[in-house]
Amino acid sequence: xxTIVSRLAEIVTQVRKQRPLVHQITNYVTVNDCAxxxxxxxxxxxxADDIEEVQEMVGHASALVLNIGTLxxxxxxxxxxxxxxxNERGIPVVLDPVGVGATLLRTKTAREIMSQVKLAVIRGNAxxxxxxxxxxxITRGVDAGDVQGGTLALSRALATTAQCVVxxxxxxxxITDGRSTLLCDNGHPLMAKVTGTGCMVSALVxxxxxxxxxxxxATAAGLVSMGLAGEYAARASGLGNLGSFRAHIIDSIxxxxxxDLQNGAKIYAQG
Amino acid sequence: xxTIVSRLAEIVTQVRKQRPLVHQITNYVTVNDCAxxxxxxxxxxxxADDIEEVQEMVGHASALVLNIGTLxxxxxxxxxxxxxxxNERGIPVVLDPVGVGATLLRTKTAREIMSQVKLAVIRGNAxxxxxxxxxxxITRGVDAGDVQGGTLALSRALATTAQCVVxxxxxxxxITDGRSTLLCDNGHPLMAKVTGTGCMVSALVxxxxxxxxxxxxATAAGLVSMGLAGEYAARASGLGNLGSFRAHIIDSIxxxxxxDLQNGAKIYAQG
Amino acid sequence: xxTIVSRLAEIVTQVRKQRPLVHQITNYVTVNDCAxxxxxxxxxxxxADDIEEVQEMVGHASALVLNIGTLxxxxxxxxxxxxxxxNERGIPVVLDPVGVGATLLRTKTAREIMSQVKLAVIRGNAxxxxxxxxxxxITRGVDAGDVQGGTLALSRALATTAQCVVxxxxxxxxITDGRSTLLCDNGHPLMAKVTGTGCMVSALVxxxxxxxxxxxxATAAGLVSMGLAGEYAARASGLGNLGSFRAHIIDSIxxxxxxDLQNGAKIYAQG
Numbered sequence: 001x002x003t004i005v006s007r008l009a010e011i012v013t014q015v016r017k018q019r020p021l022v023h024q025i026t027n028y029v030t031v032n033d034c035a036x037x038x039x040x041x042x043x044x045x046x047x048a049d050d051i052e053e054v055q056e057m058v059g060h061a062s063a064l065v066l067n068i069g070t071l072x073x074x075x076x077x078x079x080x081x082x083x084x085x086x087n088e089r090g091i092p093v094v095l096d097p098v099g100v101g102a103t104l105l106r107t108k109t110a111r112e113i114m115s116q117v118k119l120a121v122i123r124g125n126a127x128x129x130x131x132x133x134x135x136x137x138i139t140r141g142v143d144a145g146d147v148q149g150g151t152l153a154l155s156r157a158l159a160t161t162a163q164c165v166v167x168x169x170x171x172x173x174x175i176t177d178g179r180s181t182l183l184c185d186n187g188h189p190l191m192a193k194v195t196g197t198g199c200m201v202s203a204l205v206x207x208x209x210x211x212x213x214x215x216x217x218a219t220a221a222g223l224v225s226m227g228l229a230g231e232y233a234a235r236a237s238g239l240g241n242l243g244s245f246r247a248h249i250i251d252s253i254x255x256x257x258x259x260d261l262q263n264g265a266k267i268y269a270q271g
Numbered sequence: 272x273x274t275i276v277s278r279l280a281e282i283v284t285q286v287r288k289q290r291p292l293v294h295q296i297t298n299y300v301t302v303n304d305c306a307x308x309x310x311x312x313x314x315x316x317x318x319a320d321d322i323e324e325v326q327e328m329v330g331h332a333s334a335l336v337l338n339i340g341t342l343x344x345x346x347x348x349x350x351x352x353x354x355x356x357x358n359e360r361g362i363p364v365v366l367d368p369v370g371v372g373a374t375l376l377r378t379k380t381a382r383e384i385m386s387q388v389k390l391a392v393i394r395g396n397a398x399x400x401x402x403x404x405x406x407x408x409i410t411r412g413v414d415a416g417d418v419q420g421g422t423l424a425l426s427r428a429l430a431t432t433a434q435c436v437v438x439x440x441x442x443x444x445x446i447t448d449g450r451s452t453l454l455c456d457n458g459h460p461l462m463a464k465v466t467g468t469g470c471m472v473s474a475l476v477x478x479x480x481x482x483x484x485x486x487x488x489a490t491a492a493g494l495v496s497m498g499l500a501g502e503y504a505a506r507a508s509g510l511g512n513l514g515s516f517r518a519h520i521i522d523s524i525x526x527x528x529x530x531d532l533q534n535g536a537k538i539y540a541q542g
Numbered sequence: 543x544x545t546i547v548s549r550l551a552e553i554v555t556q557v558r559k560q561r562p563l564v565h566q567i568t569n570y571v572t573v574n575d576c577a578x579x580x581x582x583x584x585x586x587x588x589x590a591d592d593i594e595e596v597q598e599m600v601g602h603a604s605a606l607v608l609n610i611g612t613l614x615x616x617x618x619x620x621x622x623x624x625x626x627x628x629n630e631r632g633i634p635v636v637l638d639p640v641g642v643g644a645t646l647l648r649t650k651t652a653r654e655i656m657s658q659v660k661l662a663v664i665r666g667n668a669x670x671x672x673x674x675x676x677x678x679x680i681t682r683g684v685d686a687g688d689v690q691g692g693t694l695a696l697s698r699a700l701a702t703t704a705q706c707v708v709x710x711x712x713x714x715x716x717i718t719d720g721r722s723t724l725l726c727d728n729g730h731p732l733m734a735k736v737t738g739t740g741c742m743v744s745a746l747v748x749x750x751x752x753x754x755x756x757x758x759x760a761t762a763a764g765l766v767s768m769g770l771a772g773e774y775a776a777r778a779s780g781l782g783n784l785g786s787f788r789a790h791i792i793d794s795i796x797x798x799x800x801x802d803l804q805n806g807a808k809i810y811a812q813g
Contacts, residue, residue, distance in 0.1 A: 028299045028570045029306050029318050035571050035737040040784045045737065046641070047571050050614040053645035060644065072321040072345065074614065099317070102331065103324035193525065195306040195316065242311045243521030250785030254735065299570045300577050300589050343592040343616065370588070373602065374595035464796065466577040466587065513582045514792030 004182070004220070005265045009258035011208050011221040016042035020062035020210030024203060025049045025079050027069025027098065030196030033246070034067070034203040040254035041225065043207035049075050054082035062210030064091055066117075067199055068109055069098035076109050083117030092120035092209040096202035100124070101131035119164040120215045123202045123222075126151050129168050133158040152270070156181065165215045169201055173223045174270075177216045184220065185266035186227025188234040194246050201226040204253070224265045229253045231264070275453070275491070276536045280529035282479050282492040287313035291333035291481030295474060296320045296350050298340025298369065301467030304517070305338075305474040311525035312496070314478035320346050325353035333481030335362055337388075338470055339380055340369035347380050354388030363391035363480040367473035371395070372402035390435040391486045394473045394493075397422050400439050404429040423541070427452065436486045440472055444494045445541075448487045455491065456537035457498025459505040465517050472497040475524070495536045500524045502535070546724070546762070547807045551800035553750050553763040558584035562604035562752030566745060567591045567621050569611025569640065572738030575788070576609070576745040582796035583767065585749035591617050596624035604752030606633055608659075609741055610651055611640035618651050625659030634662035634751040638744035642666070643673035661706040662757045665744045665764075668693050671710050675700040694812070698723065707757045711743055715765045716812075719758045726762065727808035728769025730776040736788050743768040746795070766807045771795045773806070 002010075021044045026034055031047060038045040048057040051074070058064050064086040066079045086093050095117075097110040110132060113119075122132065133154040151168055159166040159178035168174045173184035191197040205222035212218050226249075233248035273281075292315045297305055302318060309316040319328040322345070329335050335357045337350045357364045366388075368381040381403060384390075393403065404425040422439055430437040430449035439445045444455035462468040476493035483489050497520075504519035544552075563586045568576055573589060580587040590599040593616070600606050606628040608621045628635050637659075639652040652674060655661075664674065675696040693710055701708040701720035710716045715726035733739040747764035754760050768791075775790035 027318070029302050031571050032303060032574065032737065036784065036788070039735055039737055046644070047569070047612055048641075048645065049612060050647060052615070053613070053647035056645040056647075070318055070320060071324070073323070099319075102317070103319070103327040105321060105324040105327075193310055195303065195310055237522075240526040241522040242307065242525035243518030246307070246521075247518055247785035247789055250788070251779075251783040254784035255782040298589070300573050303574065341589055341591060342595070344594070370590075373588070374590065374598040376592060376595035376598075464581055466574065466581055508793075511797035512793040513578065513796035514789030517578070517792070518789055 004267055005262050007217050008221040008224055008265060009261045011212055011218055012225060012261055013258050014211040015207050018211050019044050020207055021046060021060055022063050022065060022203065022206040022210060023048065023058045023061035023082070024065040024067065024206065025054065025075060025082055026065065026067035026199065029069060030199040033196045034199050036250050037200045037253055038203050038207050040250050041204055041207050043210065049078045051078045051081055054078045055085045058082045058086050058091060059089060061091055063094065063206040065094045065096065065202055065206035066113060067096040067098055067202060068106055069199065071105060071109055079113060080116055083113060087118050092215065093117055094121045094123060094202055094206045094209060095119050096199060097122065097124050097128050097132060098199070100128045107131065114162055119162060120209050121165045121167060121205055121219050122158065122162065123167040123169065123205055125198060126168050126170055129158060129166060130154050165219050167219045167223060169198060169223060173227065175216060175220045175223060180216060181270035182220050182267055183270050184223050184227060186224050186231060186264065188230040190234050190242065190245055191230040193242050220267060224261065224267055225253065228256060228260065228264045275538055276533050278488055279492040279495055279536060280532045282483055282489055283496060283532055284529050285482040286478050289482050290315050291478055292317055292331055293334050293336060293474065293477040293481060294319065294329045294332035294353070295336040295338065295477065296325065296346060296353055297336065297338035297470065300340060301470040304467045305470050307521050308471045308524055309474050309478050311521050312475055312478050314481065320349045322349045322352055325349045326356045329353045329357050329362060330360060332362055334365065334477040336365045336367065336473055336477040337384060338367040338369055338473060339377055340470065342376060342380055350384060351387055354384060358389050363486065364388055365392045365394060365473055365477045365480060366390050367470060368393065368395050368399050368403060369470070371399045378402065385433055390433060391480050392436045392438060392476055392490050393429065393433060394438040394440065394476055394490070396469060397439050397441055400429060400437060401425050423452070436490050438490045438494060440469060440494060444498065446487060446491045446494060451487060452541035453491050453538055454541050455494050455498060457495050457502060457535065459501040461505050461513070461516055462501040464513055491538060495532065495538055496524065499527060499531065499535045546809055547804050549759050550763040550766055550807060551803045553754055553760055554767060554803055555800050556753040557749050560753050561586055562749055563588060563602055564605050564607060564745065564748040564752060565590065565600045565603035565624070566607040566609065566748065567596065567617060567624055568607065568609035568741065571611060572741040575738045576741050578792050579742045579795055580745050580749050582792050583746055583749050585752065591620045593620045593623055596620045597627045600624045600628050600633060601631060603633055605636065605748040607636045607638065607744055607748035608655060609638040609640055609744060610642070610648055611741065613647060613651055621655060622658055625655060629660050634757065635659055636663045636665060636744055636748045636751060637661050638741060639664065639666050639670050639674060640741070642670045649673065656704055661704060662751050663707045663709060663747055663761050664700065664704060665709040665711065665747055667740060668710050668712055671700060671708060672696050707761050709761050709765060711740060711765060715769065717758060717762045717765060722758060723812035724762050724809055725812050726765050726769060728766050728773060728806065730772040732776050732784070732787055733772040735784055762809060766803065766809055767795065770798060770802060770806045
């Protein structure tokens with residue numbers, strides 16, 4: 001039996017081998033980093049957000065990433081159409097609900113995507129997942145005790161109601177499909193001081209779900225990869241050198257091997 | 272009595288402590304640098320430009336930055352609405368009139384913002400401020416001698432008519448509220464060879480006005496911080512290494528301390 | 543008689559001297575790199591994509607670059623209007639048909655630009671040029687043997703039918719006006735692992751056509767410059783350090799001299 005870590009390493013190897021095309025409809029703040037990190041990981045990024053071309057573009061892709069960081073009515077419609085098209089063709093969809101809860105538009109859009117598109121993975125920070133889980137909880141009558149019972153309970157509740165993998169990134173990452181849960185201790189506090197590290201990990205998850213049907217492990221592979229890159233970048237750039245840190249994250253993703261992953265991964269099954 | 276430099280150092284300390292949320296409606300060319308530099312400074316950036324969410328988003332913010340670098344009809348409407356909402360809630364607004372004078376659309380939009388939104392700070396280069404001051408001068412009958420009397424007179428004229436702080440960045444920076452004027456000699460010529468250094472300093476000013484009502488000193492704090500970062504980056508990257516220079520600007524903003532500011536600031540009251 | 547390399551070096555010297563304004567209507571993924579590389583080369587970039595200002599803005603410019611990497615109906619209309627205005631004023635237009643063939647929208651838009659705007663240069667990769675050449679071939683009855691006869695024949699066929707310079711970048715670059723053809727062996731495989739190296743070389747070509755009417759040599763100057771920058775960046779960053787590689791490309795463009803170009807250029811006339 002392969003260990004979890006061996007299986008994650010195999011997913012990373014497959015990304016480098018299969019070069020999955022990852023279609024991203026994302027925000028204009030971190031889009032360059034999201035393209036470069038997918039390229040460095042071994043995938044092929046493509047950004048296209050016009051409603052006239054997203055159906056055709058997602059048809060070429062191995063995965064679709066929807067990131068709501070800078071929404072507008074034009075891109076919301078494109079996201080919904082791309083998502084539904086991906087569903088029809090069996091292409092996994094990753095949702096990054098950036099800033100959900102901060103405005104009604106974000107919350108409404110995230111819910112609209114969740115109701116119209118079958119998701120493979122939702123990846124957010126603790127407060128974003130809490131908003132989506134809480135909304136779900138209220139809507140569907142989930143026991144409030146669960147919702148208030150901490151991040152782990154929230155992520156499980158959301159995974160169960162949304163029937164997909166839910167990942168929360170933070171000091172400790174949580175990856176769950178509502179039944180099995182993995183915890184990951186990789187990463188570095190400096191990652192919170194650079195914009196787009198959340199968007200970038202969602203992009204890596206997009207590449208990983210593009211090469212395997214095991215979305216739980218694919219998500220874990222993306223998160224462990226990003227966490228290791230953060231650890232490497234912190235060492236390489238010197239603490240506090242945030243501009244260099246960002247470049248070193250891409251450096252790390254581009255050159256780390258399955259051996260680095262096997263030596264560095266801090267991931268284990270919860271409970 | 273605190274010296275000017277001590278008071279600027281205190282503002283920087285407050286940014287790092289209070290972590291002001293800076294809502295930026297800005298161009299898609301330098302948006303990533305504007306987000307990263309605010310994060311590195313200690314603030315929290317948020318970019319949102321859809322008319323359906325800007326009112327709500329700016330309501331969470333400590334400051335709003337409007338940057339007209341890549342305008343379109345959708346974002347112009349969002350800027351005006353966000354600006355008026357900020358005014359209603361007492362949130363300071365910084366205007367960066369990128370390229371004003373180059374096209375009618377930019378001049379018209381900058382004027383529209385100035386007439387509909389009470390600004391805390393306008394930050395531009397000498398020619399941008401000259402356009403706005405000249406327009407004001409013609410419109411309001413300011414003595415033409417003033418308008419043609421050099422950059423200092425222009426910035427004072429604009430500050431007086433627009434009733435806000437006006438900052439011109441260049442070889443020597445000018446910061447004035449029409450009465451008091453500060454001059455700053457920090458900075459490095461390489462800053463003109465990297466896109467977005469102007470946008471970035473406006474973003475820093477946004478963070479600074481988010482923690483104090485003294486907009487003159489807040490603006491000075493942003494300009495001195497950026498100038499010191501440019502000096503550091505020039506040393507760290509080797510002259511002419513423009514790609515590295517850009518990363519080192521963020522490095523510097525992320526790690527410089529109030530001690531560095533007190534040792535390095537070259538700022539003094541004019542006249 | 544000057545050698546080709548001496549003439550390319552002279553073009554680079556003229557870019558640094560004349561500081562051509564390069565108006566770019568481009569994608570939001572690589573736009574920052576496209577601005578910074580033009581600045582580093584010695585030109586002045588300006589990005590403006592609203593239909594209300596592109597006519598005025600392109601009127602100030604020495605060259606216009608149209609890049610279809612992230613199209614939408616708003617920017618398509620702006621590209622067509624800017625292109626036609628550039629034609630009226632004798633300003634050279636460079637087309638980068640990013641991803642043409644991947645979707646109907648891209649193919650339709652590239653063809654629309656080609657039919658409404660007289661281009662100075664089309665710069666793409668082999669498959670993008672093949673799509674445009676093939677389309678042209680089918681439309682205009684060019685012998686299919688030519689179209690299938692390899693990249694060189696395709697680029698010549700397209701240059702002849704579109705009456706402009708066509709450049710294909712890849713392991714070996716091809717630059718042709720349909721009669722004369724230059725081949726360039728500069729560059730490095732890592733360039734394919736960073737997003738935007740294609741967009742950036744088109745931006746450099748924009749700067750170069752802004753200072754000379756010899757579009758064949760101007761295009762060659764842009765391609766050789768980018769190739770040399772890739773070689774330098776690969777040495778400077780260590781193989782596989784992709785984040786650093788990207789910064790070092792800008793470093794290199796900012797500081798390489800006509801002497802570096804004369805020593806490093808691997809360019810020769812074909813046939």
